Amino acid sequence: xxxxxxxxxxxxxxxAGGALLLFGLLASLNVFSxxxxxxxxxxxxxxxxxxxxxxxxxxxMLLGLLLIALVLNNVDLKAKGGNTLNSRLVRTPxxxxxxxxxxxxxxxxxxxxxxxxxKGLFLSFTQFKLTRNWEWNGLQNYSTIFQDKGFxxxxxxxxxxTVASLVVINVLAFAVAYALTRGIRGSNVFRxxxxxxxxxxxxxxxxxxxxxxxxILINFDTSLVLESKFGFWGLLILMAWxxxxxxxxxxxxxxxxxxxxxxxxxxxDGASAWKTLWHVTIPNVMPSITICTFLTLTNSFxxxxxxxxxxxxxxxxxxxxxxxxxxxxxxRALYETKxxxxxxxxxxxxxxxxxxxxxIVQLSATRKKEVQQ
Amino acid sequence: MNASLLKRQKRSKALLSVAFSILSVxxxxxxxxxxxxxxKSNAAINxxxxxxxxxxxxxxxxxxxxxxxxxxxxxxxxxLFSLFITVVSTFLILLCTSMAAWYVxxxxxxxxxxxxxxxxxxxxxxxxxxxxxxARTSDSLHLNTPWTxxxxxxxxxxxxxxxxxxxxxxxxxxxxxxxxxxxxxxPIRTFFLVVLPLLKPTLIxxxxxxxxxxxxxxxxxxxxxxxxxxxxxxIHIQYLKGSYGSVDLGATMALILLSIVPIIIFYLTCQKxxxxxxxxxxxxx
Numbered sequence: 001x002x003x004x005x006x007x008x009x010x011x012x013x014x015x016a017g018g019a020l021l022l023f024g025l026l027a028s029l030n031v032f033s034x035x036x037x038x039x040x041x042x043x044x045x046x047x048x049x050x051x052x053x054x055x056x057x058x059x060x061m062l063l064g065l066l067l068i069a070l071v072l073n074n075v076d077l078k079a080k081g082g083n084t085l086n087s088r089l090v091r092t093p094x095x096x097x098x099x100x101x102x103x104x105x106x107x108x109x110x111x112x113x114x115x116x117x118x119k120g121l122f123l124s125f126t127q128f129k130l131t132r133n134w135e136w137n138g139l140q141n142y143s144t145i146f147q148d149k150g151f152x153x154x155x156x157x158x159x160x161x162t163v164a165s166l167v168v169i170n171v172l173a174f175a176v177a178y179a180l181t182r183g184i185r186g187s188n189v190f191r192x193x194x195x196x197x198x199x200x201x202x203x204x205x206x207x208x209x210x211x212x213x214x215x216i217l218i219n220f221d222t223s224l225v226l227e228s229k230f231g232f233w234g235l236l237i238l239m240a241w242x243x244x245x246x247x248x249x250x251x252x253x254x255x256x257x258x259x260x261x262x263x264x265x266x267x268x269d270g271a272s273a274w275k276t277l278w279h280v281t282i283p284n285v286m287p288s289i290t291i292c293t294f295l296t297l298t299n300s301f302x303x304x305x306x307x308x309x310x311x312x313x314x315x316x317x318x319x320x321x322x323x324x325x326x327x328x329x330x331x332r333a334l335y336e337t338k339x340x341x342x343x344x345x346x347x348x349x350x351x352x353x354x355x356x357x358x359x360i361v362q363l364s365a366t367r368k369k370e371v372q373q
Numbered sequence: 374m375n376a377s378l379l380k381r382q383k384r385s386k387a388l389l390s391v392a393f394s395i396l397s398v399x400x401x402x403x404x405x406x407x408x409x410x411x412x413k414s415n416a417a418i419n420x421x422x423x424x425x426x427x428x429x430x431x432x433x434x435x436x437x438x439x440x441x442x443x444x445x446x447x448x449x450x451x452x453l454f455s456l457f458i459t460v461v462s463t464f465l466i467l468l469c470t471s472m473a474a475w476y477v478x479x480x481x482x483x484x485x486x487x488x489x490x491x492x493x494x495x496x497x498x499x500x501x502x503x504x505x506x507x508a509r510t511s512d513s514l515h516l517n518t519p520w521t522x523x524x525x526x527x528x529x530x531x532x533x534x535x536x537x538x539x540x541x542x543x544x545x546x547x548x549x550x551x552x553x554x555x556x557x558x559x560p561i562r563t564f565f566l567v568v569l570p571l572l573k574p575t576l577i578x579x580x581x582x583x584x585x586x587x588x589x590x591x592x593x594x595x596x597x598x599x600x601x602x603x604x605x606x607x608i609h610i611q612y613l614k615g616s617y618g619s620v621d622l623g624a625t626m627a628l629i630l631l632s633i634v635p636i637i638i639f640y641l642t643c644q645k646x647x648x649x650x651x652x653x654x655x656x657x658x
Contacts, residue, residue, distance in 0.1 A: 054513035069484050075482055100472070102476045105473035105535070113528050116506035184389045184390045186390055200633055202607075215418075250652060304591075348502045352502040
């Protein structure tokens with residue numbers, strides 16, 4: 001019933017907010033400068049599309065969003081299951097605190113994520129060098145990037161590396177976690193040691209390992225940046241060294257959460273250690289396996305720092321940088337190009353779609369195999 | 374029969390212990406290599422990477438002294454900027470997102486639902502998707518200094534933090550807050566005196582994740598910050614090593630070691646929380 005009150009005000013608020021938001025967005029994308037031969041548009045472009053007017057445009061957009069937010073914030077949703085959300089005592093006073101509790105985070109979220117995302121999506125359909133001078137290009141960018149040999153190579157290289165690291169890291173991390181939960185002497189020290197590389201940043205890690213690999217390979221008169229297979233295995237070793245500790249911690253938590261009595265029951269029934277592991281422990285740590293495969297998959301797929309620091313894509317084979325992964329390829333297409341950055345942004349959109357699809361498919365696939373408790 | 378089985382188990386456990394001791398030492402070798410090389414001359418690092426320094430190659434603390442001012446940018450400045458950005462960003466993220474998450478979880482309006490799903494959505498968007506436009510945006514809004522970059526971190530990191538916090542808030546019984554309200558607490562006091570203490574485990578795990586992310590982050594500050602004036606440790610090291618022909622390996626090794634030491638100290642002192650935080654954060658995220 002309550003939602004019907006002030007309906008005209010609400011609609012008006014939404015429309016006004018939407019108009020402000022749209023206007024700010026158009027000005028931010030420099031649309032008015034692109035309209036030729038219209039006096040009003042030229043005037044608007046002069047007023048709102050200068051380089052110094054960024055805060056003005058941002059404020060207009062935020063104001064529009066705020067109006068919409070205030071309206072939508074008064075549309076109460078019915079709580080599912082029980083009356084937890086309907087407690088007047090808690091809910092109504094909090095709702096009045098909207099500007100203090102939600103607004104700062106939401107404003108930062110708009111600046112740091114929402115607006116760049118929308119603008120990035122828009123620019124992927126254009127040719128641009130600086131964001132204000134774009135030219136509409138339709139789907140052209142998307143068709144050019146799939147003919148870009150460097151990009152397709154980076155894609156397959158990333159896919160191969162992701163699969164390899166997924167298997168290596170998870171198998172080793174599970175083995176280590178399993179061994180360390182057997183109650184052997186010094187478990188805590190080993191845990192501390194294995195986890196440590198995780199806290200070192202990717203750039204530093206890359207340089208530590210490139211020093212080591214160069215130190216080894218110099219004895220064979222070759223170098224890390226001379227053969228692409230060295231770069232691949234090197235990166236795999238680096239990632240394993242870094243990630244095993246992290247995944248181990250998650251697996252240990254999972255293994256320790258397996259109820260003691262079902263392990264005992266399996267033992268009494270005469271199951272060997274191997275069978276207990278395979279048929280009792282592993283199905284019960286499925287949630288941890290889900291998390292770890294998900295984490296290693298996305299970590300490897302999005303890898304950038306380690307790739308830059310270890311080989312930086314070398315050795316080069318014409319336009320193809322043989323050890324370059326997708327993230328680095330996108331970075332080069334955006335920042336090291338003399339031509340339009342449009343294709344680079346289109347690559348970024350494709351990359352986003354790939355990561356999103358992997359995340360969703362992978363999560364829903366492994367969730368099904370979890371043991372219901 | 375049973376006794377021999379026990380004996381065998383004991384033996385295999387001891388063997389495992391020994392094997393893991395060796396493995397741990399091997400695991401630490403890369404860091405030891407950096408330590409050794411930070412005392413050696415450049416030529417020796419190139420040719421005899423794994424040899425201990427001898428009287429000829431020993432450089433003492435020369436590499437460290439050289440490293441502090443190497444590359445026309447004082448290293449201590451990078452350290453201070455890194456420290457400042459990490460502390461302020463983490464504090465800002467913890468404060469703002471925990472408040473936002475409580476609001477989102479408790480209020481249940483159409484708008485708070487939309488914000489929640491936007492946050493979940495932002496978790497699957499890779500940084501490369503927004504990096505170019507984010508860097509341009511923060512440039513034109515003058516968010517490109519160490520004093521303002523925490524706002525960018527708050528915006529980009531809000532998704533995961535709000536998601537984790539609101540997951541935990543939902544498990545807090547509402548009766549506690551109702552009791553606080555009946556006793557006359559407004560929302561602000563309820564949040565800071567009742568809810569925030571209950572959130573402590575999640576605060577720690579989100580805090581650990583954010584510290585690890587911000588301290589080690591390279592690309593975001595590299596693109597957002599005005600690099601001629603401000604550097605963080607990862608940018609500094611990349612700058613020394615990645616570019617411009619003459620690389621001073623010894624000085625770089627010294628700086629790499631100096632950049633690892635604070636992390637290791639932080640890790641060894643807060644290990645309990647870090648390990649717990651990682652485990653909890655992963656299970657929820």
